[in-house]
Amino acid sequence: MKARSDELQVFVSVIECGSISAAAEQSGQTPSAISRTLSRLEAKLGTTLINRTTRRMELTEEGRFFLERAQQILAQMEDLEEHLALRQQSPAGRLRINAAVPFMLHVVVPHIGEFRAAYPDIQLELNTDDLNIDLLEQRTDIAIRIGVLADSSLHARALGSTPLHILASPNYLATHGTPRAVADLAGHVLVGFSQIDSLNAWPLRHGNEDRLTITPTLSASSGETIRQLAIAGQGIVCLSHFMTHADISAGRLVPILAKASNGSRQPIHAVYYRNSQLALRIQCFLDFIDEVLRRQ
Known part of the structure; x- marks a missing residue:
């Protein structure tokens, strides 16, 4: 019998919350239900993932190995669900975009009509700056940057060169x-x-x-x-x-x-802070500009 995604989620939640009781409270389940799920998962895998006593929990070597891969699997599933939602929903709301003047004038502006026709509920705000800006300070969702990126805490998507x-x-x-x-x-x-x-x-x-x-x-x-x-x-x-x-x-x-x-x-990147509330709007625009650049 194979492990299920809900069992992976329970295991990761217990580790991230620090205890079975905290994970139970976060998920709305009882501690005994969480404990049974962990035991069932360990039985399926044929190994002990967490050494548990009444006072403490500690990951085994196999548990540390399994945790990293379980987190990766759950992250991939979350990304897949976002992409499916993108195909099924109509993104809406304000999207603030910043780019250097040439990129805005020659790549973005000529195709704005096409983008607005495809996503009429997205309210675009287009700002230009020839120097790199602080996205949070300028309340910017996406910045287009030309050239090699400096190390940054921002997420980046390559749009070509x-x-x-x-x-x-x-x-x-x-x-x-x-x-x-x-x-x-x-x-x-x-x-x-x-x-x-x-x-x-x-x-x-x-x-x-x-x-x-x-x-x-x-x-x-x-x-x-x-x-x-x-x-x-x-x-x-x-x-x-x-x-x-x-x-x-x-x-x-x-x-x-x-x-x-x-x-x-020169590489072209879009940089942005990952934010689930903006993910659909950001993804729509990134896919659109990616396609525009491929046509040129």
């Missing part, structure tokens, strides 16, 4: 010439970031180096500002594909030095 392009407008290249090698950039106007130095490390191989760290001639704090400067013919830039693919297709920006690219990509 985006290549970086070295770009300039046709007008700029017609006036200043097209760089044919990385060394040629020394004679050009380079537009970079003013606040995050790591964004000024361009993915270009040169000599024995895998990246080129530039000193911007012209700088800005926002990637969208840098994009507009490039379109206006003010210099050469390094920007993500998700915010420039439409400009490249339309001929507003031209990729250059593609053969010198090291092929690196």
Whole structure:
């Protein structure tokens, strides 16, 4: 006879609550019922999980082994139930989303109508910030972050990655010439970031180096500002594909030095605090943006 999920739940509850009586009170059962369930579970497994006396309980070696795996199984069952609920319910309520301006303008906003049509009861609040924010302080449910994540207590879901392009407008290249090698950039106007130095490390191989760290001639704090400067013919830039693919297709920006690219990509993550009351709304939006990025 195999162990049942309710027996696993009783066993885990006893350990987490610290006693049979506390687990009984939490579950609305009697202590004798909890004790019988534990005994039945141990009989099925053919081993003692908890050494019990009137004064104390102590996990056996087998009990410690079983506890870790029982917790994993119950967590997987909870996730499965949430996903099933997502398919059966209509998520509702306010969902606060934060992203850098370029991601919000080029990935989120163009598809908001589609999302609202699918989930009309979700009330969206879209906020932008080019620097990482404190989710709790800003009362944010989901933040989209581009680049490598720092260690954090937040939950994160990978949404894919985006290549970086070295770009300039046709007008700029017609006036200043097209760089044919990385060394040629020394004679050009380079537009970079003013606040995050790591964004000024361009993915270009040169000599024995895998990246080129530039000193911007012209700088800005926002990637969208840098994009507009490039379109206006003010210099050469390094920007993500998700915010420039439409400009490249339309001929507003031209990729250059593609053969010198090291092929690196920027990871895209959604970060959030796990909260069961928001799980459905969060899951809906994460699945939606994941699909949007796959289309690009």
